[in-house]
Amino acid sequence: MFTLTHTDGAARRGHLTTAHGIIQTPAFMPVGTQGAVKALTAQHLEDVGAEIILGNTYHLYLRPGDELIARRGGLHRFIGWSRPILTDSGGYQVFSLSDRRKVEEQGVHFRSHHDGSPHLLTPEKAVEIQANLGSDIAMVLDECPALPSTVQIIDTSLQLTARWAQRCRNRFLELKTGGQMQFGIVQGGTFPELRQKSSELTVSIGFEGYAIGGLSVGEPNDTMYQVVEQTVPYLPADQPRYLMGVGTPIDLVEAVARGIDMFDCVMPTRNARNGQLFTSEGPLNIKNAQFAEDDGPVDRACGCYTCRHFSRAYLRHLLMAGEMTGGTLNTLHNLSFYLDTMRRIREAIAFGRFEDFRQGFLQTFARRALIS
Amino acid sequence: MFTLTHTDGAARRGHLTTAHGIIQTPAFMPVGTQGAVKALTAQHLEDVGAEIILGNTYHLYLRPGDELIARRGGLHRFIGWSRPILTDSGGYQVFSLSDRRKVEEQGVHFRSHHDGSPHLLTPEKAVEIQANLGSDIAMVLDECPALPSTVQIIDTSLQLTARWAQRCRNRFLELKTGGQMQFGIVQGGTFPELRQKSSELTVSIGFEGYAIGGLSVGEPNDTMYQVVEQTVPYLPADQPRYLMGVGTPIDLVEAVARGIDMFDCVMPTRNARNGQLFTSEGPLNIKNAQFAEDDGPVDRACGCYTCRHFSRAYLRHLLMAGEMTGGTLNTLHNLSFYLDTMRRIREAIAFGRFEDFRQGFLQTFARRALIS
Numbered sequence: 001m002f003t004l005t006h007t008d009g010a011a012r013r014g015h016l017t018t019a020h021g022i023i024q025t026p027a028f029m030p031v032g033t034q035g036a037v038k039a040l041t042a043q044h045l046e047d048v049g050a051e052i053i054l055g056n057t058y059h060l061y062l063r064p065g066d067e068l069i070a071r072r073g074g075l076h077r078f079i080g081w082s083r084p085i086l087t088d089s090g091g092y093q094v095f096s097l098s099d100r101r102k103v104e105e106q107g108v109h110f111r112s113h114h115d116g117s118p119h120l121l122t123p124e125k126a127v128e129i130q131a132n133l134g135s136d137i138a139m140v141l142d143e144c145p146a147l148p149s150t151v152q153i154i155d156t157s158l159q160l161t162a163r164w165a166q167r168c169r170n171r172f173l174e175l176k177t178g179g180q181m182q183f184g185i186v187q188g189g190t191f192p193e194l195r196q197k198s199s200e201l202t203v204s205i206g207f208e209g210y211a212i213g214g215l216s217v218g219e220p221n222d223t224m225y226q227v228v229e230q231t232v233p234y235l236p237a238d239q240p241r242y243l244m245g246v247g248t249p250i251d252l253v254e255a256v257a258r259g260i261d262m263f264d265c266v267m268p269t270r271n272a273r274n275g276q277l278f279t280s281e282g283p284l285n286i287k288n289a290q291f292a293e294d295d296g297p298v299d300r301a302c303g304c305y306t307c308r309h310f311s312r313a314y315l316r317h318l319l320m321a322g323e324m325t326g327g328t329l330n331t332l333h334n335l336s337f338y339l340d341t342m343r344r345i346r347e348a349i350a351f352g353r354f355e356d357f358r359q360g361f362l363q364t365f366a367r368r369a370l371i372s
Numbered sequence: 373m374f375t376l377t378h379t380d381g382a383a384r385r386g387h388l389t390t391a392h393g394i395i396q397t398p399a400f401m402p403v404g405t406q407g408a409v410k411a412l413t414a415q416h417l418e419d420v421g422a423e424i425i426l427g428n429t430y431h432l433y434l435r436p437g438d439e440l441i442a443r444r445g446g447l448h449r450f451i452g453w454s455r456p457i458l459t460d461s462g463g464y465q466v467f468s469l470s471d472r473r474k475v476e477e478q479g480v481h482f483r484s485h486h487d488g489s490p491h492l493l494t495p496e497k498a499v500e501i502q503a504n505l506g507s508d509i510a511m512v513l514d515e516c517p518a519l520p521s522t523v524q525i526i527d528t529s530l531q532l533t534a535r536w537a538q539r540c541r542n543r544f545l546e547l548k549t550g551g552q553m554q555f556g557i558v559q560g561g562t563f564p565e566l567r568q569k570s571s572e573l574t575v576s577i578g579f580e581g582y583a584i585g586g587l588s589v590g591e592p593n594d595t596m597y598q599v600v601e602q603t604v605p606y607l608p609a610d611q612p613r614y615l616m617g618v619g620t621p622i623d624l625v626e627a628v629a630r631g632i633d634m635f636d637c638v639m640p641t642r643n644a645r646n647g648q649l650f651t652s653e654g655p656l657n658i659k660n661a662q663f664a665e666d667d668g669p670v671d672r673a674c675g676c677y678t679c680r681h682f683s684r685a686y687l688r689h690l691l692m693a694g695e696m697t698g699g700t701l702n703t704l705h706n707l708s709f710y711l712d713t714m715r716r717i718r719e720a721i722a723f724g725r726f727e728d729f730r731q732g733f734l735q736t737f738a739r740r741a742l743i744s
Contacts, residue, residue: 036697080681309452325408
C-alpha cells in the first residue's frame with residue numbers, strides 16, 4: 001500500500017508498505033545484481049540505511065537458478081536480507097544481449113552469456129521466476145527498444161509491451177503470490193504521444209505501481225527530464241512511480257521535482273569501484289594524483305564510515321594497489337551519499353522547501369565540475 | 373614489554389605491551405600486505421577480534437612509499453588502524469623475486485615487480501623504512517635461503533643474517549624510534565646445530581623478541597615442528613617467540629605446544645578468497661557442488677557474522693558468481709576461526725589443559741579430511 005504524506009509542487013513524499021517492511025519515498029534502490037550489492041555485506045547496507053534493494057532476475061535465473069532460490073526459502077532468506085526487494089523482469093538484460101536474442105510475440109529467445117545455452121523468456125515465465133524469488137515488488141516483462149528509433153518502431157514495441165503486460169498481470173493474478181506487488185512499465189521512447197498511449201494502455205490493466213522504462217539510454221538529460229514530465233500526468237497520483245535505471249544525483253533531484261518516487265541505478269556502486277566518488281561539491285576521481293597526499297575525508301559533509309575513518313590519500317592508495325577493501329569503502333561512501341541525498345529530498349518536501357533544496361543542490365553539487 | 377602469565381608444558385600464555393596496546397599471546401596476526409587485510413575493512417578486523425596485524429614493508433615501500441606514509445602520520449593513522457602493527461623487513465618478498473635480486477654484503481639489490489626500477493635494500497634501510505611506517509614491532513633484514521640447501525650454504529647465509537642483524541640493531545638504536553620494538557630472526561634451515569648457532573648469534577645482539585624464519589617453505593610438517601622444538605631452547609624464555617609465515621590451524625597448535633607465542637600467515641585470508649574455509653571439523657571447499665543446496669552455516673560451532681547470517685549455499689553462489697562480497701564473508705569466517713582458535717589455545721593454557729585441547733583439536737579438525 002502506497003501512502004502519500006506530503007506534496008510540494010510535483011514532488012511527493014510518502015511510504016510504500018511491503019511484505020518486508022516500509023520504504024520511505026522518494027527512495028533509491030541499490031542494485032544487488034547477483035544476490036549481493038557488489039563489495040558490500042548485508043550489514044553494510046543496513047549501516048548506510050538502505051530500505052530496499054534491487055535483484056536482477058536475468059542473473060539469478062541463470063545462476064544459481066530461481067528454483068534453487070525458492071527451495072532455499074526465497075531470495076530474502078537466501079541472501080540474508082530481511083528488508084524489501086524489488087526484482088526486475090530480466091527483460092533489460094536480455095535486450096542488452098543484442099546478438100543473442102530474438103523477440104517474438106510469445107516472448108524473447110536468448111542465449112545465456114555464461115554458456116550459450118538457449119532460453120525462452122515469456123511474460124508468464126518472468127512472473128513465475130519472480131514468484132520463485134519472492135520479491136516484494138515484481139516488474140512486468142517489457143520490450144526495451146534501442147534509442148533513437150522511429151515512431152513506427154516504438155509504437156509497435158509499446159503495443160507488444162502492453163500485450164505482455166496483460167499476460168504478466170493474468171499470470172500474476174493466477175499465482176496469487178502472497179504479499180508480492182507487481183508494477184507495470186511505460187515505454188514510448190521520447191515521443192510524448194507514445195508515452196501517453198503506453199501509459200493509458202498500462203494503467204488500464206491495473207498494477208500496484210508504474211515504472212517509466214527505456215530512459216537513461218544515451219539521450220540528453222533534458223530530453224529525459226522532459227519525457228518524465230510529459231509521462232507523469234498519465235500515471236495514477238495515488239500509486240508509486242518508479243524511474244528505472246536512473247541516475248546521477250542531479251537526475252534524482254530533477255526527477256523527484258517531476259513527481260518520481262523510486263529509483264535504481266548501478267552508478268553509485270559501479271563508479272565507486274572505479275574510483276569516482278560523489279561529494280556534496282560534485283564528483284571526484286580518487287585515482288587522481290592530486291589526492292595522493294590529501295589527508296581529508298572524501299566529503300567533509302559526509303558522516304559515513306569511510307569519511308569518518310579514512311583519508312582520500314588512503315582510498316587512492318587502495319585503488320591504485322588493487323585492494324578490494326578500496327571498492328568496499330568507496331561503495332559505502334557513494335551509497336551513503338545517494339541515500340543521504342534521498343533523506344534530504346524527503347525532508348525538504350516535508351518542509352515544503354523542495355525547490356530551495358533543489359536549487360541549492362544543483363549549485364553546490366556542480367561546484368567541483370566548474371573548478372576542475 | 374612481554375609478560376608471561378601461564379605456562380603449560382612448553383606452551384605459554386602471556387601478553388605483549390606495545391605503544392598501541394596489548395596483544396594477548398599466543399597471538400595470530402592477519403596479514404595486511406598493502407595497508408589492508410584483503411577484502412576487509414578495519415571495522416571487520418575489530419569485529420573478528422584482531423589485536424595486531426602485519427604490514428609488508430616491501431609492498432608499502434614501493435607503493436605508496438614509506439615517506440608518503442610518514443608524512444601521513446605513520447601507517448596506523450594512514451590505514452585507520454589504532455591497534456598494534458608488526459612490519460616485516462621486506463627481505464622475504466625481495467628474496468622471492470628470484471630472478472630480479474642480487475645479494476651482497478652491503479644488502480640486496482632488486483628490481484621492483486611494478487616497474488622494474490632498481491632498488492637497494494640494506495639492513496639500515498629496512499630499519500629506516502619501518503621507522504617511517506611507525507610499526508610497533510619491526511623485524512631485522514635477514515637472508516632467506518631456499519630449502520633444501522647444503523650445510524655450507526645455510527651456514528654462510530646465517531652468518532650474513534647475523535651481521536645484518538647487528539647492523540639493523542645499530543641503526544635501530546641510533547634512530548631511537550619511540551615505542552618501536554625490534555625482533556631478531558633466527559635462520560639455519562633444518563640443521564639443528566645451525567639453528568643453535570644462529571640463535572646464539574642473534575640473541576647475543578639483544579632484541580625485544582625473536583623470530584624463527586625460513587620455515588614453512590615446502591619442508592614436511594614434522595620437520596618444521598622438529599626445527600621449532602630444537603630452536604626454542606636457545607631463545608630467551610622471557611621474550612616473545614614468533615614463528616614467521618606459519619601456518620595451518622594444526623601448525624598453530626603444534627607450534628604453541630613447542631613454545632611459540634606469535635604467528636602470521638596469509639592462509640586464512642588467501643584461502644578464503646579461493647573458497648577454502650576452515651571449520652571445527654576441518655577445511656572444506658565451498659565451491660564444491662555438494663554445498664549448492666546446503667542451508668547450514670559454514671561451521672555450526674562458529675559465531676562469526678558469516679556463520680550467523682549466511683548459508684553455505686549462498687557463499688558458494690557468491691564465489692561461483694565472482695562476487696567480491698563472497699571474498700569478504702569468507703575472509704571474515706576464516707579469520708574468526710583462526711582468532712577463535714588462538715582464544716581457545718590461550719584459555720586451555722590458563723586452565724593447564726593445553727594437552728587435552730591439542731589432542732581434541734587434532735582429532736576434530738582432521739575429521740573432515742578423513743571423511744572426504
